[in-house]
Amino acid sequence: MAENNTLIYYLDENNVILNTSEILAKQNICKNYFDFINDEMLKIILSRIFDSVRKKGSPFKTSYRCDNEDELRLYDLEITPMVNNILKLKHELVNTTKRATKLHFSSNSDIIFTMCAWCNKIKYRDIFIELEDAVNKMKLLEYNFLPKFSHGICPDCYTGLIKEIEEYERK
């Protein structure tokens, strides 16, 4: 894997971002991690993970997807407790797969869709589906744009994460 595949930053006891590598924009420093998250379910589950790691004192590992326009990208996330309730968040790119078709994310669309922060599926009506399926269903490419996304969490990932946390807490 090439360099820049690992992103590390720290959250203080109030989940304020302490330090970032160059990938994360400088203006993100000093902001609260949860300022970036609007979705209540996502807030609940991330708070639970952070609290659990601080309480238990051992690293929690999981994986998630953070795709871009032409690749599906799988990341490992390791959350490690440090002194003074500081958490170290290490995101590491572990696998990439080319998309069948390159998609063009538009930044000037007014439409905002919810994307699962864990599997990158898109909420379409009441279910979460793969982005490619969403594109077909909504015929977005005909208009040559893709909507903006806000992050949420789909029911499958929510259930899966709860299981992972419960297992972690039991160990």
Ligand SMILES: [Zn+2]
């Ligand atoms: Zn999901």
